[in-house]
Amino acid sequence: MTVDRDVRLFVYERFLDQALPPSAEEVAAGLSLPLEEVEASFARLEEGHVLVFAPGTRNIWMANPLSAFPTAFRAETPRGAYWANCIWDAFGVVAMLDGDGVVRTSCGDCGEEMELRVEDGELARAEGVAHFAVPARLWWDNIGYS
């Protein structure tokens, strides 16, 4: 649906410009759409696992790979610095913005800082591993935990 595409692209561009997601009212104003139409689009995008909202609200929590709230994963890119939802998403922010950047996180166990550099689409040599606790088919049962 065209309106969902337009809303999605507006959300991502505003999120990247301001490092914060827009409200439904801001999307409606930016796209000259009735608020009800944006809210209906938000509901479809949530159902389609494109946007995630803070529980009980219409405030965007995740527009994957971006997170509206601070996390343990920071992606620094030429366009800006952003919070990401997990290590996969932190790399995803860099990839989404053309493949140059630094991901800063820390070891989930000991807390030691980890700095992971991506240059020209290649990850610089880095010690460590990624771990996914939840099997793929269960991710969306609780995407915040996953």
Next chain:
Amino acid sequence: MLAFRSDAHVDRWCSSRHVPRGASFSLEQAWLLGRAWYEDKLSPDWRRARAAEAEAKFASIGLTGEFWRLT
């Protein structure tokens, strides 16, 4: 999905939090996963990958087996 200094740190984290061990893989694979999943996310034509397409992306970077099954 978290990052760890090594598999030994994953084991310790899982044990201390009573979390069953899931799948661990290299940071290089995590980068490739991020790229495969998100590099086209800002395209007007982007659409969410279907289950079989997602499995194919996982497999292309060596993430296979029951843990990664969606179908």
